[in-house]
Amino acid sequence: MYEYILKGGILMFPILACSVVALAVVLERFWSLRSAKVMPSDISERVEELVRRGHLEEAAALCKREDSALARLIGTVIKSAGQEREVLKEAVLEVGRSEAATLERYVGVLGTVANVTPLLGLLGTVSGMIKAFTVISIQGVGNPASLAGGISEALITTAAGLTAAIPSFLAYRYFLSRVDRTVLELEQISIHFVDMVRQRRPAPKRVARRPSGE
Numbered sequence: 001m002y003e004y005i006l007k008g009g010i011l012m013f014p015i016l017a018c019s020v021v022a023l024a025v026v027l028e029r030f031w032s033l034r035s036a037k038v039m040p041s042d043i044s045e046r047v048e049e050l051v052r053r054g055h056l057e058e059a060a061a062l063c064k065r066e067d068s069a070l071a072r073l074i075g076t077v078i079k080s081a082g083q084e085r086e087v088l089k090e091a092v093l094e095v096g097r098s099e100a101a102t103l104e105r106y107v108g109v110l111g112t113v114a115n116v117t118p119l120l121g122l123l124g125t126v127s128g129m130i131k132a133f134t135v136i137s138i139q140g141v142g143n144p145a146s147l148a149g150g151i152s153e154a155l156i157t158t159a160a161g162l163t164a165a166i167p168s169f170l171a172y173r174y175f176l177s178r179v180d181r182t183v184l185e186l187e188q189i190s191i192h193f194v195d196m197v198r199q200r201r202p203a204p205k206r207v208a209r210r211p212s213g214e
Helices: 002-008 012-032 043-052 056-065 069-079 085-103 107-139 144-200
Strands: none
Touching: 012 107, 012 144, 043 056, 043 069, 043 144, 056 069, 069 085, 069 144, 085 144, 107 144
16 A cells, blocks of 8 residues: 555645545544434433423423434424414524534535545646656657556556545535435424424413493
């Protein structure tokens, strides 16, 4: 491996750096987007049970203790329980946009790596071919061994750039799709709690009217 890096020339180092960054992002996103962190399986059921019993304060306290996107969204609904449905939905959407941005954090880096590394490989190809043609102009084509350095650099950097770009692009598309599905599920659960909280809201008290004859 080290030998190929040396043969690929100086452009192998930024390609390797991009590969390391992409790998770090993939590992970090897999850890951050796991279901246990974003949407714990039990938090929705526990909060729903408290809301059905009318214990909104306990439900809000439970959401505050939990460090997850779902808990923050449900907590927003409960804190705004006295508002109209449209106001509740707007509050959920505002928090949802913030959570979606958090879920997509660093994913754009994978797209950047997928776009940049093939260009770095292409630049290495051009650099290697320039070296090869320079050797030809000086020594002619009688000694193929003298061309090996430039041709090796061209092929190795091209292969390295594609090797880094293809997995990065696949990971980029995968995480975007996963974030979209997660955001959709969060929205559906949040709207469910909006309707539930609205049903739990007490009806306005009617003021008794005195008989007109008094």
